[in-house]
Amino acid sequence: METEKDRVARQFMDAIPHAQALGMRLTLMEDGRARIEMGYDARFVGDPETGVIHGGAISALMDTCCGAAAISHPDSPGITATLDLRIDYMRPATPGQTISAEAECYHITRSVAFVRARATDDDAARPVANATGTFTVEGG
Amino acid sequence: MARSRPEPVQVVKQRRDAALKALVDGVPYIGFLGVRFERLGDELTAIMSFDEKLIGNPRLPALHGGVTAAFLEITSIIGLSWSMLWEDLESGAVDPERLTAGHLPRLPKTIDFTVDYLRSGLPRDAYARAQVNRSGRRYASVHVEGWQDNRTRPFAQATGHFLMPRRDG
Numbered sequence: 001m002e003t004e005k006d007r008v009a010r011q012f013m014d015a016i017p018h019a020q021a022l023g024m025r026l027t028l029m030e031d032g033r034a035r036i037e038m039g040y041d042a043r044f045v046g047d048p049e050t051g052v053i054h055g056g057a058i059s060a061l062m063d064t065c066c067g068a069a070a071i072s073h074p075d076s077p078g079i080t081a082t083l084d085l086r087i088d089y090m091r092p093a094t095p096g097q098t099i100s101a102e103a104e105c106y107h108i109t110r111s112v113a114f115v116r117a118r119a120t121d122d123d124a125a126r127p128v129a130n131a132t133g134t135f136t137v138e139g140g
Numbered sequence: 141m142a143r144s145r146p147e148p149v150q151v152v153k154q155r156r157d158a159a160l161k162a163l164v165d166g167v168p169y170i171g172f173l174g175v176r177f178e179r180l181g182d183e184l185t186a187i188m189s190f191d192e193k194l195i196g197n198p199r200l201p202a203l204h205g206g207v208t209a210a211f212l213e214i215t216s217i218i219g220l221s222w223s224m225l226w227e228d229l230e231s232g233a234v235d236p237e238r239l240t241a242g243h244l245p246r247l248p249k250t251i252d253f254t255v256d257y258l259r260s261g262l263p264r265d266a267y268a269r270a271q272v273n274r275s276g277r278r279y280a281s282v283h284v285e286g287w288q289d290n291r292t293r294p295f296a297q298a299t300g301h302f303l304m305p306r307r308d309g
Contacts, residue, residue: 056173
């Protein structure tokens, strides 16, 4: 049976056409934390010589995951938009592997949510990218 | 003083456009997002045609923040590669026929990328231009601005640092 949390998570993803286009799967979204997976797809390749996924696709994954973390925070009224997002690319993601992002909204005020995230492939001990972002806090 | 006759304009244009097309067509993700480039001399403008799959918030509707970031990052990488390629192409160091045959230069790698979202992205075409502020042997710093209807009202801007491909020789 679908729980209330599952329903909120599913509705969040279903409502975002671009998350659908990139095949994102949300596996956690509660209390200011979110986790989203994105499978490898040849259409998302940025470096044709190595088959490594484009940084832009990782940005989209990070942005979606950070937004999900922000609106799932208990103090968030439920709507958000990105104000600023910085991504550090530590190493290329291994071609063929699913990329998983985990985000945490570590502080929220009436106006701003502060979020950080990291993305990993199968080798979770060596993150692919880190993100830091600020998001608007808006009512429903 | 004897000066060699300039090449016919269509020869020059064909060489430059073919090189740009080879560079852009080599990256699958650029095609996935529907981004193309227009060239005036050495200046490039990236164009992202609107498509439903680029939407992040269907209620407004607005472009996905990740789409905006990706669009600006693509513009930066192609802009930076083009500025390197331009010199080699004009000096004859790079053979355009080798490029179109798939022998493309290695692309710069993004070290970090920071996007500043100024207004929500509207459900229509978007444009962007990159400016290479510093391009060294190993690192480069690029600034990029994206706009839609009005060039003086950008909807997002970004700055990124890039690791330059090794130029062995």
